Amino acid sequence: MIRRTEDGCIKCGACQSVCPVMRLEGYQRFPGPRRLAVEAPRFSRELAALSGPLQMCTSCAQCESACPSRLPITDAIMRLRARFGTSTEGGERMLRNVRQHGRTVAPVSRSMAPTEGSALFFPGCIGEARTPLSVQMTLDLLLAVGDGIYIPERWHCCGSPLQKIGAQDEANRLRDLNTSILEGAEEVITACPGCAVQLRRANGVEALHVLEYLYESITPSRLRWRSPRPMTVAIHSPCHLVRSVGPHTIDYARELLASVDGLRVVDMDDEGCCGGGGGVASARPELAARMARRRTDSATRAGAEVLLAPCPFCVVNLERAGGLKVQDLTSFLATLSENRQ
Numbered sequence: 001m002i003r004r005t006e007d008g009c010i011k012c013g014a015c016q017s018v019c020p021v022m023r024l025e026g027y028q029r030f031p032g033p034r035r036l037a038v039e040a041p042r043f044s045r046e047l048a049a050l051s052g053p054l055q056m057c058t059s060c061a062q063c064e065s066a067c068p069s070r071l072p073i074t075d076a077i078m079r080l081r082a083r084f085g086t087s088t089e090g091g092e093r094m095l096r097n098v099r100q101h102g103r104t105v106a107p108v109s110r111s112m113a114p115t116e117g118s119a120l121f122f123p124g125c126i127g128e129a130r131t132p133l134s135v136q137m138t139l140d141l142l143l144a145v146g147d148g149i150y151i152p153e154r155w156h157c158c159g160s161p162l163q164k165i166g167a168q169d170e171a172n173r174l175r176d177l178n179t180s181i182l183e184g185a186e187e188v189i190t191a192c193p194g195c196a197v198q199l200r201r202a203n204g205v206e207a208l209h210v211l212e213y214l215y216e217s218i219t220p221s222r223l224r225w226r227s228p229r230p231m232t233v234a235i236h237s238p239c240h241l242v243r244s245v246g247p248h249t250i251d252y253a254r255e256l257l258a259s260v261d262g263l264r265v266v267d268m269d270d271e272g273c274c275g276g277g278g279g280v281a282s283a284r285p286e287l288a289a290r291m292a293r294r295r296t297d298s299a300t301r302a303g304a305e306v307l308l309a310p311c312p313f314c315v316v317n318l319e320r321a322g323g324l325k326v327q328d329l330t331s332f333l334a335t336l337s338e339n340r341q
């Protein structure tokens with residue numbers, strides 16, 4: 001937690017004004033990042049009363065980006081939340097699945113790819129269980145344009161969701177289980193921003209998001225796309241991709257989409273979080289759905305037919321809103337690709 005003697009908070013309120021949960025819920029229901037991370041930890045009684053709001057933080061890190069003192073607000077909230085995290089229904093379900101399947105969500109199928117090679121593709125729990133078709137299309141594209149792509153026989157959850165609910169021992173166990181499969185890979189690629197960040201921080205491997213791999217590692221002339229008809233799309237910027245992997249990823253997404261004949265990319269008037277991160281999708285699904293609706297409404301107002309998200313987690317949550325087609329960005333490119341096998 002951020003301590004009073006060292007917090008350096010100047011009470012500017014910048015974090016409070018950018019927080020998407022606070023904007024939607026208001027101070028009474030969600031007192032905001034400054035209250036939760038900086039002020040409440042000084043008083044343990046107050047903290048106990050804030051256990052509910054702590055579960056509402058999506059870990060989007062917009063507060064942290066706006067903070068002029070560069071305080072680690074999100075980490076502080078996650079650590080405070082860890083005291084209560086495993087006691088929620090969603091947290092317990094996650095732990096059961098991890099102990100039984102090694103994944104936070106029970107897998108429904110296995111992605112088809114070689115089991116040996118040089119560039120390891122890490123499917124991620126949510127991708128393989130909730131958006132298996134997107135993962136397979138992404139893989140097929142990578143197999144067509146990449147070199148030595150494979151998925152190891154056995155892989156486990158990266159541990160990120162476990163860390164967010166305070167199950168650090170489980171997260172460490174998963175990290176160790178993944179160590180041996182990661183060691184032999186020359187490159188590690190994933191379509192999940194959360195997995196990319198966790199594999200970098202916990203396992204110390206330079207995991208690439210698939211957009212980085214496509215843009216940086218594949219010769220652009222090997223990538224050819226064409227839209228079958230004129231189309232208008234919008235891009236949702238996943239919080240963990242933009243703020244933790246890096247803002248360059250969205251530039252890559254825009255440039256890759258700009259190379260598609262017949263495609264128009266429109267800007268949304270309300271940039272922000274889909275609402276599904278930080279365990280909110282399982283702990284507070286109604287809040288996650290309302291936040292998702294803000295994003296899809298914004299895309300609809302901008303005239304988009306499809307909202308593209310380079311993150312399986314965001315895709316699943318944005319689909320909760322209904323009313324607008326949502327698709328994983330890389331699998332969308334795969335449908336337009338002339339490179340597929």
Ligand code: SF4
Binds near residue numbers: 021022074
């Ligand atoms: S991480 Fe996001 S949701 Fe959580 S307090 Fe900060 S701005 Fe609000």
Ligand code: SF4
Binds near residue numbers: 011012013015070
């Ligand atoms: S943005 Fe940083 S300095 Fe400003 S109120 Fe929030 S925590 Fe304090």
